[in-house]
Every structure is written in C-alpha cells, then in structure tokens.
Amino acid sequence: MIDKAIHALTEPRRRDILYLVNDGELTSSAIASHFEISAPAISQHLKVLEEAGLVVVRRAGTKRFYGIRREGFAELKQYIESFWDDSLLRLKAAAEEEERRQHETKSKQ
Template identity: 55%
Template sequence: MTEPMDEALRAIAEPRRRAILRLVADREMPAGRIAEHFEVTRPAVSQHLQVLKEAGLLVERREGTKRLYRARREGLAPLRQFLEEMWDESLDFARRIAEEERGVSDRRSQAG
C-alpha cells in the first residue's frame, strides 16, 4: 500500500500538475478552462487531473455535464508534515553544530 505522502510527491513531481494545483488553489475551475492554460491535449490534462484526484490533491464536483475541480489542501498535509519535520531536524542539527563550534572557539579564546 502506498503512503499518502508518496502519492502526493509522485503527483506533484510533474510541473503541469503543480501548475494545475496553483490554478485551482483558491477557486473551482472546469476541466476545459484548466486545459486552456496548457499546450497539451485535453485528454492529457484529464490524465493529470485523474492523477491529482487519486493522490487526494483535487476534489471533483459535477454540475450538469461540467466537472469542476478544486485543490484539496488537506491532501498535502502528510507532505507538509514530512517537510516540517525534516526542516525542524535540519535546524536542530545546525544549532548543535553552531553550539559545538562556539564552544570550541570559546575554549580557544579562554586558553589564550
């Protein structure tokens, strides 16, 4: 079974999919309007939309014959949590190195 974070990473690895998410980040858009922003076929855009939906990053709503898409921000939550944990660990590591280096230089200045 694939982790939600892995699915989200795979989905947003493709630049057009990231662009689609930006387009629908704060508004709903029909598939046709989304496709107008790209120089690929509508079926290609539909495939990108499907990948984003399967990764839990898009919500699709039907209105008559139209399919409207909107970003599902909570779909990025596992990825965001992972990145925040990595960032926190990196900052903690950098802090420890700085403290160790400061301790070494403080000892040198006290010895001289």
C-alpha cells in the same frame, strides 16, 4: 498517501495546475486552456493529483469541477514541516559544533 502527494508535486506542471485551482474550482477544459498541452495530458495530471488526495472532483452534468482538497494539503504540510524541523535541528547542531571547532583553533594559534 504522503508518498503519492510528494511524487505528484515533483512535476512542475502539476504544481501549476494546483496554483490555478487554488484560486477556485475549474473544469478540466478550463485548466487545459491555460496551457499549450492537450486535454488528455491535463486529465492525466488531474488523475495523479486526485489519487494523491490533493484535489477533489465535483460532477455537474458533463462537466467536472476540480478543486483543492484542503485535508490533503494539511497532511502534507504537517509532514514537510516535521521534516524541516528535524533537519534544521541537525543543521543547528552541526553549526554549533563548527563554531566550537573554530574557537578551539583560535585558542591554539
């Protein structure tokens, strides 16, 4: 699911859609009205976002309201933060190593 979520977020248009529905539930056509692309294109994006667990649908008559799925974002946030933490730890170590090297160089001058 994390892989699907990351893939879903790599498309700028889908991030725009998420920003929109984050302000409150919207129907497919209401979302489409914010862009210049066709309704089917939006529908396809929504399908990707739904399968990635980032949005949920609530059906009401012929309308379908799309909204943010909080659990999906929570999982994703946790994953990305662990990635950052790990990555930053390595960067910190590298920075310290470099500093050590610079001190060594200076002492040899």
